[in-house]
Amino acid sequence: MAEPALRFRSAGQHDLNALVNLEQRCFDADRLSKRSFRHQLQQDHNLFLVAERDAEVVGYVLVFLRRGTSLARLYSIAVAPEAHGLGLGRKLLTEAEQIAAERGRMFMRLEVRGDNQAAIRLYQTMGYRQFGRYPDYYEDHSDALRFHKRIIPRERVEEHLSDPEERVDYYAQTTEFTCGAASLLMAMHDLQEDVVCDQREELQIWREATTIFMTSGHGGCGPHGLAYAARKRGFQARVYVNQRGPLFMEGVRSESKKQILELVHQDFLDKLKEQGVPIEYGSLSLVRMHSLLEANALLLVLISTYRFDGRKAPHWVLLVDMDADFVYINDPDIDQDDAGSQLDKHYLPIPRASFEMMLHFGQNRLRCAVVVEAGSKP
Structure with a gap:
């Protein structure tokens, strides 16, 4: 018997409860709250897709599209346990990359836990390269590894971003006037x-x-x-x-x-x-x-x-x-x-x-x- 077909579409407010339920089943920590999902569903400048199978939400991908820049950032991606083994994570991210590129973004960035080897392997096989580390990022104080990919191909890809030693360290202003x-x-x-x-x-x-x-x-x-x-x-x-x-x-x-x-x-x-x-x-x-x-x-x-x-x-x-x-x-x-x-x-x-x-x-x-x-x- 053939597997039910997967369908990708934009997320809407009617998906709120399904998204919260999916988040709770997929993650033990660093979960998006119902309030956060509601807020993101109201943003028209970001990219929020869900994957459906038999009319049930079995995955989502949320990508931030920063105004005035060529940058997209993978904020969150989740696949229901019962949908594992279908390559859904790869399909969701590929779909998101294509839409982000159509909207003028040339780079996709993401962060991932250093001990999440399955996710790291997926990103690497999809062409993402590590270009940094963000210490004490997650709730349990573990570090985030930073990856990026040029999603609109060019003959020349700038390799210097992949070397953390080449980067100028970041410092955020602590007041609105500094x-x-x-x-x-x-x-x-x-x-x-x-x-x-x-x-x-x-x-x-x-x-x-x-x-x-x-x-x-x-x-x-x-x-x-x-x-x-x-x-x-x-x-x-x-x-x-x-x-x-x-x-x-x-x-x-x-x-x-x-x-x-x-x-x-x-x-x-x-x-x-x-x-x-x-x-x-x-x-x-x-x-x-x-x-x-x-x-x-x-x-x-x-x-x-x-x-x-x-x-x-x-x-x-x-x-x-x-x-x-x-x-x-x-x-x-x-x-x-x-x-x-x-x-x-x-x-x-x-x-x-x-x-x-x-x-x-x-x-x-x-x-x-x-x-x-x-x-x-x-």
């Missing part, structure tokens, strides 16, 4: 291993580099302040900015605040001159950025977050790598409600054309970057 400080910490730690990345140093850098005011809330860090903080700690720094005068002024209405911004800006200019930090008034091209990376520099780059979250907010990221198709960034901003968000923000691939559009901020199309290199004490 993206610049966190990005600088990552750069300095990569250039000098004894640099400690912690909240105390993050806040100290912010105090040294802040513009005091921005459009609302706490002031962020400007390129001049970040370059000063880097040089103060013994690193070579260079500022690239396409505007003269105080930055982030267009959203500030108070004259007293504008005067403070002007005073702080002039103070930074004086300090940079004293420290011998050059300022180049112009824009860095992607070609020039690539050549700086090849020369072992790292770049703090200001972007607009609009393509990520629909908000036109200035945000610092660390540019860590480039190839013919993509730029790779460490984005210090993580989703506190998503434990795996940090995995997505490390070596985040963005198409070069999309990144070029992110490099302009505000009506004045501000464009700025800070180049950081190893150096000696000033």
Whole structure:
């Protein structure tokens, strides 16, 4: 007698109870809750598929599709015990890869327990390569192994991502206003291993580099302040900015605040001159950025977050790598409600054309970057 046919379809709210039941039968720990399933079923930008056999849900796959990037992340996959031996896990993941590729994602990433040898073998036979480890990831404090695969083939696959020694370590900002400080910490730690990345140093850098005011809330860090903080700690720094005068002024209405911004800006200019930090008034091209990376520099780059979250907010990221198709960034901003968000923000691939559009901020199309290199004490 022939096996009942498998059918794949998008998950819906009517699958909620079946998904919860399947999760409980498949996993002893690190289960998705009913609340989590309900939330994910409401998201229209992710990929959520179920596998049916005889009108019963016997498997699912949930993939996050990050806005503004070429990255898909396998968040969870499950196969009912009675469906083992049918190759359903492979079929679900293959289906998810194909749909993610159709939606413009070129990379799939995932994490898996180091002792889950069956899953590791499956991923490896499907072309996934390990490129890192995330310590203390699961409820029982075991590590997660990180794998990735290019799901839209190219003649040249970037192999450097598979070598953990080549990667710039990740540090997440601990406040909403310290993206610049966190990005600088990552750069300095990569250039000098004894640099400690912690909240105390993050806040100290912010105090040294802040513009005091921005459009609302706490002031962020400007390129001049970040370059000063880097040089103060013994690193070579260079500022690239396409505007003269105080930055982030267009959203500030108070004259007293504008005067403070002007005073702080002039103070930074004086300090940079004293420290011998050059300022180049112009824009860095992607070609020039690539050549700086090849020369072992790292770049703090200001972007607009609009393509990520629909908000036109200035945000610092660390540019860590480039190839013919993509730029790779460490984005210090993580989703506190998503434990795996940090995995997505490390070596985040963005198409070069999309990144070029992110490099302009505000009506004045501000464009700025800070180049950081190893150096000696000033």
